Amino acid sequence: MKAILTDITKCIGCTQCVSACKVINKLPPDKPREWQKNDGLSARNWTSVLFKDEYYVRKQCRHCIEPACAAACPVGALHKTDFGAVIYDSNKCLGCRYCMMACPYGIPRYDWDSAVPYVRKCIMCYENINNGVIDQPACTKACPTGATIFGEREDLLIEARKRIKNEPDKYLDTIYGEKEAGGTNVLYLTSKDCPLDFLFYYNNRIEKGVKLLGEPAFNQPYPPLTKKAMNSVPFAFVGMGAVMSGLYWIVKRRQKLEKENKGAEDGKNQ
Amino acid sequence: MERINKFKLVLWIILGIALAAGITRFIFGLGATTNLSDTTPWGFWIGFDVMGGVALAAGGFVIAAFNYIFGRKEFHSISRAAILTAFLGYVAVVIGLLFDLGLPWNIWHMIIFWNPHSPLFEVGWCVMLYLTVLFLEFMPVVLERFPNLHLLSKIHKVLTKIRIPLVVLGIMLSTLHQSSLGSLFLTMPYRLHPLWWSPILPVIFFVSAICLGLMMVIVENMTSSYLYKREFEENILGKLSRIAVYLLLFYLVLRFGDIIIRGAGIFLFQASWGTYLFWLELALTVFIPLIIFIIPKLRKQPNFLYLGALSGVFGIVLNRLNVGGLTHLTNLTKSGSFYFPSWLELSISAGVVSLAMLAFFYFIENYSVWDEKPKDIDSEPLTVPKFNTNYVYLGPTKTANRVKFSFAFVIAFGLAFALISGKHIYSKGFDKTPVYKARGGDTLLIDGNRNGYGVMFPHKFHGDSIKIACGKCHHLNKPKDKNTQCFECHNDMYLTGDAFRHDWHTSAQGANLNCFECHKHNVNKGEEFRGNMAAITKLCLKCHNDLFPADVKVKILKTYVTLSYTDAMHKLCINCHKERLAADSLLRKSKPGLALCSNCHPKPAQYSAEHKLFTKQNVNKWVVVPPRLK
Ligand code: SF4
Ligand code: SF4
Ligand code: SF4
Numbered sequence: 001m002k003a004i005l006t007d008i009t010k011c012i013g014c015t016q017c018v019s020a021c022k023v024i025n026k027l028p029p030d031k032p033r034e035w036q037k038n039d040g041l042s043a044r045n046w047t048s049v050l051f052k053d054e055y056y057v058r059k060q061c062r063h064c065i066e067p068a069c070a071a072a073c074p075v076g077a078l079h080k081t082d083f084g085a086v087i088y089d090s091n092k093c094l095g096c097r098y099c100m101m102a103c104p105y106g107i108p109r110y111d112w113d114s115a116v117p118y119v120r121k122c123i124m125c126y127e128n129i130n131n132g133v134i135d136q137p138a139c140t141k142a143c144p145t146g147a148t149i150f151g152e153r154e155d156l157l158i159e160a161r162k163r164i165k166n167e168p169d170k171y172l173d174t175i176y177g178e179k180e181a182g183g184t185n186v187l188y189l190t191s192k193d194c195p196l197d198f199l200f201y202y203n204n205r206i207e208k209g210v211k212l213l214g215e216p217a218f219n220q221p222y223p224p225l226t227k228k229a230m231n232s233v234p235f236a237f238v239g240m241g242a243v244m245s246g247l248y249w250i251v252k253r254r255q256k257l258e259k260e261n262k263g264a265e266d267g268k269n270q
Numbered sequence: 271m272e273r274i275n276k277f278k279l280v281l282w283i284i285l286g287i288a289l290a291a292g293i294t295r296f297i298f299g300l301g302a303t304t305n306l307s308d309t310t311p312w313g314f315w316i317g318f319d320v321m322g323g324v325a326l327a328a329g330g331f332v333i334a335a336f337n338y339i340f341g342r343k344e345f346h347s348i349s350r351a352a353i354l355t356a357f358l359g360y361v362a363v364v365i366g367l368l369f370d371l372g373l374p375w376n377i378w379h380m381i382i383f384w385n386p387h388s389p390l391f392e393v394g395w396c397v398m399l400y401l402t403v404l405f406l407e408f409m410p411v412v413l414e415r416f417p418n419l420h421l422l423s424k425i426h427k428v429l430t431k432i433r434i435p436l437v438v439l440g441i442m443l444s445t446l447h448q449s450s451l452g453s454l455f456l457t458m459p460y461r462l463h464p465l466w467w468s469p470i471l472p473v474i475f476f477v478s479a480i481c482l483g484l485m486m487v488i489v490e491n492m493t494s495s496y497l498y499k500r501e502f503e504e505n506i507l508g509k510l511s512r513i514a515v516y517l518l519l520f521y522l523v524l525r526f527g528d529i530i531i532r533g534a535g536i537f538l539f540q541a542s543w544g545t546y547l548f549w550l551e552l553a554l555t556v557f558i559p560l561i562i563f564i565i566p567k568l569r570k571q572p573n574f575l576y577l578g579a580l581s582g583v584f585g586i587v588l589n590r591l592n593v594g595g596l597t598h599l600t601n602l603t604k605s606g607s608f609y610f611p612s613w614l615e616l617s618i619s620a621g622v623v624s625l626a627m628l629a630f631f632y633f634i635e636n637y638s639v640w641d642e643k644p645k646d647i648d649s650e651p652l653t654v655p656k657f658n659t660n661y662v663y664l665g666p667t668k669t670a671n672r673v674k675f676s677f678a679f680v681i682a683f684g685l686a687f688a689l690i691s692g693k694h695i696y697s698k699g700f701d702k703t704p705v706y707k708a709r710g711g712d713t714l715l716i717d718g719n720r721n722g723y724g725v726m727f728p729h730k731f732h733g734d735s736i737k738i739a740c741g742k743c744h745h746l747n748k749p750k751d752k753n754t755q756c757f758e759c760h761n762d763m764y765l766t767g768d769a770f771r772h773d774w775h776t777s778a779q780g781a782n783l784n785c786f787e788c789h790k791h792n793v794n795k796g797e798e799f800r801g802n803m804a805a806i807t808k809l810c811l812k813c814h815n816d817l818f819p820a821d822v823k824v825k826i827l828k829t830y831v832t833l834s835y836t837d838a839m840h841k842l843c844i845n846c847h848k849e850r851l852a853a854d855s856l857l858r859k860s861k862p863g864l865a866l867c868s869n870c871h872p873k874p875a876q877y878s879a880e881h882k883l884f885t886k887q888n889v890n891k892w893v894v895v896p897p898r899l900k
Contacts, residue, residue: 022779029782035307035607042308068457074391075383092383095372097311098390102457106600109308110372112301117372204599205460206537206544213532214469215459222457227387229453229472233446240445244339244438251341 001065001084001185002124003153004140005160006058008190009170010147013056015049020142024128031113043111043120047139055194058148060139061086061107061122062177063185064221071223072102077119084153084185085124093119104181104201104222124185153185160189182221274497275671278631281624282675286682288621291614294690295369302695305612309600314611317594319366319619321451322587323359324397325475328483329490330356330404331444338437348506350411350639351494352487354630357404360397362626369618389453396447403440407433411637448479455593463544463597464534471593474528477521478555482586484514485559488579492572494634502572511563511575518563518582522556544597551592555585614690728846 021027027044039059040048047060067086070078077092078099099119100108111117125137134141140150149156157178164171169192176188176196190196197203202218216225295303306313333352337345368374380394406429413426429436452475459467468474488507495502529535537545562568562578569575595601601609611619633639664670774780775788790806847865851858 019779027779029779033301033307035309038309038607071385072388072390072457074385074388074394075379076385076388077383092376092379093373094376094379095374096370096390097372098388098454100308100311101461104458104460106309110300110311112306112308113299114301115297115299117299117301201460201599204603205464206599206602207464207534210464210533210536212464212534215467215532222459223387225456225459225469226389226453229450229456230387230389230392233392233450236449237442237446241438241442244335244441248339248434248438251339255341 001082001153002150003063003084003156003185003187004060004124004137004148004150005156005187005189006148007163008055008057008147008188008194008196010145011049011056011058012145012147013049013051014144016142016144017047017058017139017148018045018049020138021045021047021122024125024134024138033112041107041109043109043118046109046120046122052198053194055191057188057190057194057196057199058139059199060186061124062105063122063124064104064181065184066182066221066223068102068104068181068222069099069108071226072098074098081126083124083126083130085126087123087126088119088121090118095119102222105199106201153187156187160187163189179219182219273499274631277497278628278671279675279678281628282679283682284617284620284624285628286679286684287617287686288624289683290686290690291617292369292621293687294614294695295618298695300372303612303614305609305615307607307609309607310595310598310609312595313609314591314615314619315366315370317591317596318587319370319622320363321590321594323363323366324448324451325479325482325586325590326486326583327356327359327363328444328448328479329487330359330483331441332480332483333487334407334437335441338434339441344506344509347503347641348487348491350408351491351634353404353407354411354633354639355486355490357401357408358626358629360401360404361629362622363397364401365625366619366622369622389450389456393447393450393454396443396450400440400443400447403436403443407436407440411633411639415637444479445476449473449476451475451590452593458598461599462593463537463548463599463602464532465529465537465544465548466593466597468528468532470524470528474521474524477517477524478586478589481514481517481521481555482583484510484517485579485582485586488514488575489583492576492579494630497631498634500640504572507575508569511569511578514579514582515560515563518556518560522552522560525552542602544602547588547592547597551585551588553585554581554588556582558582559585617686 022044025046027046030042030044033042036042036045039050041059047058050057050059063084063086065080067078067080070076070080070086073093074096075092075094077089077094078086079089080086095117097110097119100106100110108119108121110119125134125139128134129137136150140148143149149159151159157175160175164173164175172190172192172195174190174195176190176199177184177186180200180202188196188199207215216222291303300306304313304315329352333345333349336342337349368377371377380391380398385391410426410429410433413422413429416422449472452471452473455462455467455471456469461467488510491507492502494500529538538548539545559578559582562574562581568578595609600607664673775783776785788808844865851861851864857864
């Protein structure tokens with residue numbers, strides 16, 4: 001599976017990736033919304049560069065290995081490709097925005113100012129790479145310092161480990177995206193001064209510091225949470241039907257018996 | 271006017287407003303009319319119209335179960351009304367959903383594109399099927415009015431025969447989607463507040479839906495009886511409230527048991543918005559109804575019974591709103607923007623409810639939903655028209671009411687439509703970032719590379735002495751309204767630069783303007799254009815109208831040339847350092863070398879090897895990576 005590795009320590013905040021993404025995906029000029037201050041992502045900005053603790057952090061869809069968004073979509077408009085990208089089919093989408101609610105990174109954005117709105121997010125330039133227009137995503141190609149690179153996930157993981165090993169003072173000993181939520185195809189390396197925990201809802205959770213029963217662990221993917229419930233649906237359906245029919249039968253029979261008894265008694269009394 | 275007619279008048283007015291809001295919603299899209307955002311993609315329409323609506327309509331299957339399956343025939347008299355309420359409730363849910371969906375014309379896609387692992391897929395299917403079942407369950411009431419039409423009476427016969435299977439199917443479908451609405455949120459364990467997220471959310475939703483169904487039947491029955499001035503079925507409602515007691519107790523145990531077993535008990539007593547909402551919800555859902563339903567003295571008084579049931583209804587609807595968005599991480603913490611529905615959202619929801627109520631009244635008045643039809647409210651003796659100044663004869667009462675309703679509807683629609691401000695709609699939610707931070711400042715401390723070492727920027731000097739208009743530095747549309755950094759104009763080490771980004775203004779990624787938005791029409795390129803720049807070009811101020819203080823006169827320069835970076839830095843820094851040294855005797859002692867080169871350019875050994883001081887960057891000409899001190 002293909003992946004993107006972004007090395008925060010190398011990013012100079014030039015936002016070349018942002019403009020490259022806009023050009024290749026033909027995104028119109030941005031009209032910043034009030035809530036966009038949080039991270040700069042919008043339907044017209046599929047990637048953004050945040051300024052955080054003296055570092056620049058590029059944000060984009062993480063292309064989860066087991067994407068919560070794709071599991072949530074009722075019509076399968078979002079789906080995970082073998083290539084690694086999680087892509088969107090606007091012809092299927094009905095605009096329920098469940099994917100936006102389900103994403104543990106809060107990534108998908110909506111065309112709020114359009115009367116025919118679609119869900120928008122980074123698609124790892126899937127179409128263009130597939131059609132041979134480009135050989136790697138526009139953003140990684142545009143990066144002047146090589147802070148964000150594209151390749152096979154395994155290779156990038158090896159590269160990331162190598163970097164950490166070579167400069168253990170500089171790098172935080174974590175590869176973000178290696179394991180969290182079942183692993184993602186967008187990996188981050190970061191400096192010791194700038195942990196990237198804030199990108200993941202798990203780390204922002206209200207119950208920080210407490211482990212509650214039944215909650216998925218840090219590494220656990222999200223789709224199984226609903227899949228479990230969905231798998232019990234047929235049983236609940238048939239079970240409820242059986243119970244109700246059974247009850248109906250019992251009640252009916254009892255009423256009948258009562259009536260017969262009554263009839264018999266009436267007969268005796270006569 | 272009769273009570274019910276006054277009420278209907280209000281409903282028609284709401285409906286008129288909602289129609290105006292609804293049209294606006296479809297013309298301008300969701301962003302312009304709702305307060306939904308990327309951080310709160312689901313709002314009131316999902317929380318109330320869909321999740322609340324489905325739960326409110328649970329009365330249908332609960333009463334049907336009691337009546338037909340458990341053989342409690344005493345509920346027969348209210349079962350038709352309950353099924354009607356459920357049917358209309360689901361219709362309202364679907365209408366509400368159509369407003370909420372971004373692409374509502376694609377709603378049928380669920381039929382052909384399947385993702386059976388998605389709870390929403392399951393909810394969609396169940397709602398579709400259950401709506402059909404409810405329709406079939408209610409049909410006999412309509413059909414029995416036409417006993418003479420052969421075909422219809424035949425259908426009627428068939429439907430009555432398959433009633434029990436239909437009821438069972440309805441219960442099965444209800445069980446599924448009432449609980450699956452809870453499953454929707456299983457996938458967002460960290461988005462929801464821990465008091466609400468639970469692996470058994472589906473079970474909690476199902477149980478609360480049954481509670482709500484019972485209480486809703488009480489509310490609906492008492493309200494319509496009040497409106498039609500009819501005796502309500504006191505002993506049936508009493509029985510319902512007694513059943514509700516057991517269910518509410520079970521719900522209470524379930525909720526608290528779940529919270530305590532999961533270990534979320536610590537959140538029960540916190541001074542936080544989430545905790546307050548929780549206690550408010552539980553008080554409304556469980557405590558108030560339980561107290562009223564348990565104490566016979568209170569239960570026997572219609573006012574209290576009504577209050578208890580109504581409180582329960584509000585409580586469980588609040589639960590749906592809480593789960594649906596109010597208690598989400600994005601709403602409770604700074605990681606999102608606080609959501610409160612806009613008046614357009616609220617009025618559309620109110621309109622959908624009004625529509626359902628009007629339909630309910632229509633069926634009540636025209637079909638035998640109740641055992642006895644309500645006495646014809648409009649059958650007053652025909653009054654002789656009185657023509658005087660304050661009474662206009664509108665025809666017999668029935669016609670008069672219709673005239674009044676239509677009048678109210680149209681007026682409300684027109685007024686609401688007129689009141690929806692176009693300006694507000696167009697600009698809603700857009701970030702207005704007027705560039706005013708440095709306005710009027712004399713000298714600013716700028717720490718461009720954020721390393722804690724600032725540079726004094728002679729702001730006034732740039733404006734007054736070298737006559738650079740504010741817009742040249744403050745218009746480059748940087749994220750978070752950051753100011754333009756020095757090197758962006760003084761853009762190469764030793765070269766002069768250009769302060770106005772013409773290419774940015776014309777490019778599609780930038781301002782996306784065509785030539786004639788700034789330059790006069792019909793001016794040929796070439797000499798005429800070049801020599802005449804100021805005359806044929808719009809002032810920056812014309813577009814950037816919040817850019818300058820009112821008293822500043824913008825001067826258009828013929829060129830946009832700036833000093834080279836080195837020149838700018840050297841001329842400005844050294845002069846200032848010299849001035850400071852001359853003025854400050856203390857400084858002369860502590861930093862004698864302040865105006866010397868070595869003050870800013872320390873020995874290279876002090877810098878890390880890869881960051882030679884002021885190395886020229888080849889890759890990206892206009893970015894100079896600031897060196898870091900070790
Ligand atoms: S980051 Fe969010 S939008 Fe991207 S694949 Fe994962 S769940 Fe989907
Ligand atoms: S908004 Fe579209 S893509 Fe997202 S879950 Fe709904 S149907 Fe799927
Ligand atoms: S991979 Fe493609 S779509 Fe995604 S951020 Fe980069 S350029 Fe944009």
